[in-house]
Amino acid sequence: MTRIQKTLAALAIGTCSLVAVVPALAQSGAAPTTAAAPAAAAPMLTIRQVYDKMEAAGYRNISEIERSSKHGYEVKAYDPQGQRVKLRVDPQSGAVTRSRFDD
Template identity: 55%
Template sequence: MNAKTLLSALAIATGLVAGGVLVAPAIAQNAPLTAEANSKWLSIPQIHDKLEAAGYGNIDEIERERDGYEVKATDREGQRVELEVDPLTGGVTKTVVKRERKSDRADRDARRDAAPASSN
């Protein structure tokens, strides 16, 4: 093998190794969780209890996602929200206010109509 071929092969090998070092962290971020990391997640009942303690109600859906939990609930102001919840702490990392459902609006209106009128 002549020196030119050897240097070319060495340069290609070095480039591949360097590229692997740069790409590996990006791939690791998208890799599925290991069993150990997964075992540290709070359970769905624990997530439910933490959200209730934080003032959320009508928690009707808790979905386990790849990077945490997605929850549909009602906040303290009575607005329907979709929450992203940290799987290790149970803390809310993102809140998106949703439009009020027709059934929720009908329930609210029925409660308002059934409330006794205040006398002055």
């Protein structure tokens, strides 16, 4: 068998394997996954949604909300005790991941 014939035979076997697996996945409701395809991330909250979540959590006088490429959102506000704080907020859930007093 030549190299081309071996390559074509390997491709045919691989294709047959995929043809057999795809219907089984479709019937089970499972989605095929590959190592190269990243998992679907949750949608990012808008600045207005972050503002509403911070307000609902008791933060007041929210003066600044910035999108940070490293940390999600950075928010400057007053906490429920009246202290000026700088927060890091998760961009998908709106949860405060870090809080520190702002100077």
